[in-house]
Amino acid sequence: MTATALRAQINWWRGCQRAYDRTGYQYFHTTNQTASKEHVKILVLGGGSGGVAMGARMKRKVGAENVAIVEPSEMHYYQPIWTLVGAGAKSVESSGRPTASVIPSGVKWVKSRVTEVNPDTNSVRTDSGKEISYKYLIVALGLQLHFEKIKGLPEGFEHPKIGSNYSVKTVQKTWKALQDFKEGNAVFSFPNTPVKCPGAPQKIMYLTDAFLRKTGKRSNANIVYNTSLPVLFGVKKYADSLWEVVKARDLTVNLRHNLIEVRADKQEAVFENLDKPGETNVFKYEMLHVTPPMGPPDVLKGSPLADEAGWLNLNKETLQHNVYPNVFGIGDCTNLPTPKTAAAVAAQSGVLDRNITRIMKKSQPDKTYDGYTSCPLVTSYNTVILAEFDYNGQPLETFPLDQSKERRIMYYMKADVMPHLYWHGLLRGLWGGPGPYRTLMHLGMK
The missing domain is CATH 3.50.50.60 (FAD/NAD(P)-binding domain)
Structure with missing residues (x-):
């Protein structure tokens, strides 16, 4: 074998094998010419807030080697801060971190885009030609x-x-x-x-x-x-x-x-x-x-997982798919009748964690998502109206004061506290929304 042929053989092998990068997580890499099949117990589609949060939670449930996240982007952004970036109050650099730094360590990162979902065969296909089968699927593909x-x-x-x-x-x-x-x-x-x-x-x-x-x-x-x-x-x-x-x-x-x-x-x-x-x-x-x-991602529109409008078709209380019991969803890609926010993702992650665990144990989901979402309405460079509410549009406020008033303290929560909760709480699967704190602050009353 010539030196050129040997180098080509080595490069081909490197393109097919699994490898570990310096952050300690696994990733799959193939080309169309080296398409292959993989199987994973829990497959997460999307490496945004919902996908990373659920990847971290599932890692603790079944072990990192049994979880994979499909996400093509090299950078992960905390998008809620862009309101302040557009007004010059924060830098765009502060909003992003390399995806490699937020994927839970040990979890397989499939650095590709999902092109096809086949829930009838429990498999997905990516733009690299890879076919991945799963036992449980979590769809967190965001929106377009x-x-x-x-x-x-x-x-x-x-x-x-x-x-x-x-x-x-x-x-x-x-x-x-x-x-x-x-x-x-x-x-x-x-x-x-x-x-x-x-x-x-x-x-x-x-x-x-x-x-x-x-x-x-x-x-x-x-x-x-x-x-x-x-x-x-x-x-x-x-x-x-x-x-x-x-x-x-x-x-x-x-x-x-x-x-x-x-x-x-x-x-x-x-x-x-x-x-x-x-x-x-x-x-x-x-x-x-x-x-x-x-609108919903192209890969969902017209697929068996979508409703008539193209959004992921979920039970709004359990976050389980209405047709496929081993499929679940979170975040912006879903048809849940609540505003699409990071706060909603946090609340959904806790519910989903519990219900997927129940399903894996052959039990029925027993935790209900009430539609909680939050919108910190920035009204100046130092004031915010902190809107929190449920599926019915009823206020579901965390603090024992009238949050419909402009307040300085709420601005600092938006600008400084919430980004910290995002990076160090939600993405690590440790923050499931303020529900427990609300109960404490309201002395057990809603």
Whole structure:
């Protein structure tokens, strides 16, 4: 065998074998030419907050060698902090860490993208050609951003004065547009689809107002929030407080307005009036923040795991799939009727941990998810309204005080405490939401 042929043989073998990297976790790597099959007891699809949290929890249940996480991204981001990044209060660097550093040690990392899920054969296929079979499947694939569904995007981001806090590629453009603002309209949109963190589109509006006041430009600005929703916020207690903020700061809110086109070269945003089909309104802007339409991952849409809308079809209380009893889900990819937030993921992780354990022991799920979610509504650079509520839109507040009021302490929780809980609690499978603390603080009363 020639030296060249020998090197080729060695490289081929390296591409097929399992290896350990310097962090101590395993990963699979193959190419289409070396497609192979693997089996794992618990397979987690997605390495976002829900996937990593459940990977850590399942590692403690069945051992790291029996768990694998499929995730193609090299970086993991704490996305809730992007609200503050877009307003210049945090750096984008602080929001990300290498995926290698958050995958639980010893858990197999499949560095690929899922292309097909076959629950009837208990297997998935990845873009590397690998087929992985499983005994239990946890789907945590997140959702997709669809900037392309707005005419003129995403190419419009090549122009100045437009940004979005929903992508690491565009969040710093929001801050740049805010810094460069001189006079005119600052326009903020909310799409006619489910979104993750539905409070975020208006948080940046409040921060823009605060920044322009601080820099002496507020008198030259007209701040406009155009939302497709018929309400400012879905829970009346917090909506009432937000309307007070809107009126006190002279902000303009247009309900049932949906962004359909951006003419970035002309600095124009076109909105359709959802209550009057065919009617559109054009807004000139000096600054535009876009919240894109969002939807389920392509691999779920049309699959046996999806409901009619393409979202993962779960029992909203047990988080078990409605058709396949060995399939479970968590986070943004699910059809759970609650806002898609990191706080919801935390609460779901504790419920899912318990119920999967019961299923593995041939028992029935006995823990119920009540729809708890939280939205820290940032209203300035030092105040937050901390909204917490359940499936029924009823407040489910942790602290024994009225959380519908703007408070400084809640801002520090949002900016400093919650990131720490995320990195060192949720992702390590140690934080399942504030339920126990709520019970303690309310002396056992809801």
